[in-house]
Amino acid sequence: xxxxxxxxxxxxxxxxxxxxxxxxxxxxxxxxxxxxxxxxxxxxxxxxxxxxxxxxxxxxxxxxxxxxxxxxxxxxxxxxxxxxxxxxxxxxxxxxxxxxxxxxxxxxxxxxxxxxxxxxxxxxxxxxxxxxxxxxxxxxxxxxxxxxxxxxxxxxxxxxxxxxxxxxxxxxxxxxxxxxxxxxxxxxxxxxxxxxxxxxxxxxxxxxxxxxxxxxxxxxxxxxxxxxxxxxxxxxxxxxxxxxxxxxxxxxxxxxxxxxxxxxxxxxxxxxxxxxxxxxxxxxxxxx
Numbered sequence: 001x002x003x004x005x006x007x008x009x010x011x012x013x014x015x016x017x018x019x020x021x022x023x024x025x026x027x028x029x030x031x032x033x034x035x036x037x038x039x040x041x042x043x044x045x046x047x048x049x050x051x052x053x054x055x056x057x058x059x060x061x062x063x064x065x066x067x068x069x070x071x072x073x074x075x076x077x078x079x080x081x082x083x084x085x086x087x088x089x090x091x092x093x094x095x096x097x098x099x100x101x102x103x104x105x106x107x108x109x110x111x112x113x114x115x116x117x118x119x120x121x122x123x124x125x126x127x128x129x130x131x132x133x134x135x136x137x138x139x140x141x142x143x144x145x146x147x148x149x150x151x152x153x154x155x156x157x158x159x160x161x162x163x164x165x166x167x168x169x170x171x172x173x174x175x176x177x178x179x180x181x182x183x184x185x186x187x188x189x190x191x192x193x194x195x196x197x198x199x200x201x202x203x204x205x206x207x208x209x210x211x212x213x214x215x216x217x218x219x220x221x222x223x224x225x226x227x228x229x230x231x232x233x234x235x236x237x238x239x240x241x242x243x244x245x246x247x248x249x250x251x252x253x254x255x256x257x258x259x260x261x262x263x264x265x266x267x268x269x270x271x272x273x274x275x276x277x278x279x280x281x282x283x284x285x286x287x288x
Contacts, residue, residue: 024085028224038059071121133174139180142180181222184216185213187284197273
């Protein structure tokens with residue numbers, strides 16, 4: 001069903017050069033979708049676009065003019081935009097006391113303002129074509145982690161942005177969903193594991209399935225299904241939906257207990273490792 005629904009649909013994907021964005025683009029191309037790929041990382045973006053015969057635009061989601069140029073280019077190539085996957089995102093490392101303030105700001109700008117700029121630029125075409133927007137949030141919107149405050153805050157903001165957007169555009173024929181994933185084996189998570197043994201320690205002490213890492217393929221399957229069915233919520237894996245319902249418990253005094261006992265050990269270790277690295281983010285992000 002997804003293949004027939006997505007055939008010839010024009011899909012704009014941000015953060016498309018690698019990770020979930022690239023893998024989702026490949027899957028959509030196989031189902032006959034026409035792609036508008038957006039990223040700041042030019043070399044892998046161009047390579048992927050050549051492989052998939054897609055339109056590619058080197059653009060920074062933090063810049064509305066960049067995003068408008070990408071959207072306008074996609075419209076010029078294909079006549080309009082049907083679906084948007086607002087996927088671009090990064091994370092920072094370190095406690096609020098120690099994280100590099102400029103990196104914290106960069107996370108917020110990409111993960112929150114990037115979603116706004118993507119939607120703002122694409123919305124007129126989406127309204128014209130009764131389109132759909134899938135905003136990539138995270139399990140982190142419901143389950144805060146020490147040392148990842150910028151990521152947690154930005155993904156909670158992205159979810160609530162999607163909720164407000166849905167109310168604004170539903171009557172104009174546009175549907176809006178938000179995607180919430182547990183840890184996925186993306187370059188972002190791989191880099192964090194490689195950079196910080198404290199991040200691995202954090203995953204090890206998260207209760208139940210919260211510290212498990214899923215495959216990119218599991219995430220892609222859920223994203224493509226969400227795009228095809230214009231879903232209100234996409235959860236990867238499905239138990240993440242239960243976490244959303246128990247957010248009040250997770251962030252209560254009772255919910256805090258499982259993590260508080262580990263913070264005095266893990267957080268100073270993370271800050272020490274960040275100091276040794278000399279950066280509060282992946283080296284890959286600093287060069288893109």
